[in-house]
Amino acid sequence: MIELRNLTKSYPSQTEPAVKSVNMHVEKGEFFGLLGPNGAGKTTMIEMMTTLLLPTQGEIMISGQKLERHRVDLKKKFSLVTQEYSLRSDMNLNQIMELQGRLHGMPIKRIRSRSDELLEVCDLVKHRKKIVRKLSGGMKRKLMLCRALLTEPEIIFLDEPTAGLDLMFRRQMWDLLRKLNEEGLTIMLTTHYIEEAEALCHRVAMMRSGEIVRLENPRKLIMELGEFSVDVFDGNVTKSYYFENKEMALAFASTIENRINIRSTSLEDVFVKISESGVEIS
Numbered sequence: 001m002i003e004l005r006n007l008t009k010s011y012p013s014q015t016e017p018a019v020k021s022v023n024m025h026v027e028k029g030e031f032f033g034l035l036g037p038n039g040a041g042k043t044t045m046i047e048m049m050t051t052l053l054l055p056t057q058g059e060i061m062i063s064g065q066k067l068e069r070h071r072v073d074l075k076k077k078f079s080l081v082t083q084e085y086s087l088r089s090d091m092n093l094n095q096i097m098e099l100q101g102r103l104h105g106m107p108i109k110r111i112r113s114r115s116d117e118l119l120e121v122c123d124l125v126k127h128r129k130k131i132v133r134k135l136s137g138g139m140k141r142k143l144m145l146c147r148a149l150l151t152e153p154e155i156i157f158l159d160e161p162t163a164g165l166d167l168m169f170r171r172q173m174w175d176l177l178r179k180l181n182e183e184g185l186t187i188m189l190t191t192h193y194i195e196e197a198e199a200l201c202h203r204v205a206m207m208r209s210g211e212i213v214r215l216e217n218p219r220k221l222i223m224e225l226g227e228f229s230v231d232v233f234d235g236n237v238t239k240s241y242y243f244e245n246k247e248m249a250l251a252f253a254s255t256i257e258n259r260i261n262i263r264s265t266s267l268e269d270v271f272v273k274i275s276e277s278g279v280e281i282s
């Protein structure tokens, strides 16, 4: 569905490219996560994939066709939900949805029926006459998602969709995204919440300094590291050790006199390991 070929972006003010010759593909219907520390190049990637930024080199293919700014037909296939809130604060939910629909030339009947469906799914119907200024952060994020889905895209790009949301809202957003993905929507998200990517994504690409250092299914990454972890606290720092089964973890733990914690390994452990070491592209 999306294919990146040697995708590169250099900003004139920076000595190193922000994205360095990235090759990867995202399948139709996939839930794909782009992970990496601050400055790794995730937003730059998303901005190129949505034509907000032009690549310095390389190309982006959508359904086998080269994406360019004038390709309105290809651009119709996707929507973007940005990291920053980008809603008119003096409009209510109905007005926000109607404006979006009109900007995309949708008939008013269709705008209304689609808005009803989306606001219902996002549990926003009871707030539809509220102005944006009076919404909580979580409601605004859900509204941005509704607005992005109004035009019935095949792909949605979500840049940090749950940033700053409390646990309840984040879990609600997860369920919503899972549902949309099960209905066939291709989703690409960036997130700093690694557990979010672990819970949602079929595959994750881990970026560092503009490159993809690992691209794999989260479960497979965890199994490679070892399904069980033993955290050992030596009075100053905690060091984690990884084992392929619980028996091995317990046997190791029985030899340790310090404070320990035995637990399941998470994608966060993998992320930390990859951030600490150099891992080859696979």
Ligand SMILES: Nc1ncnc2c1ncn2[C@@H]1O[C@H](COP(=O)(O)OP(=O)(O)OP(=O)(O)O)[C@@H](O)[C@H]1O
Pocket: 011, 013, 014, 018, 036, 037, 038, 039, 040, 041, 042, 043, 044, 045
């Ligand atoms: N408009 C710009 N002009 C110059 N440099 C930029 C610009 N936007 C991003 N960069 C640089 O490009 C690199 C990648 O930034 P980018 O925002 O894509 O990373 P990110 O992984 O999305 O980071 P974060 O997790 O903090 O959002 C960084 O070194 C950043 O300073």
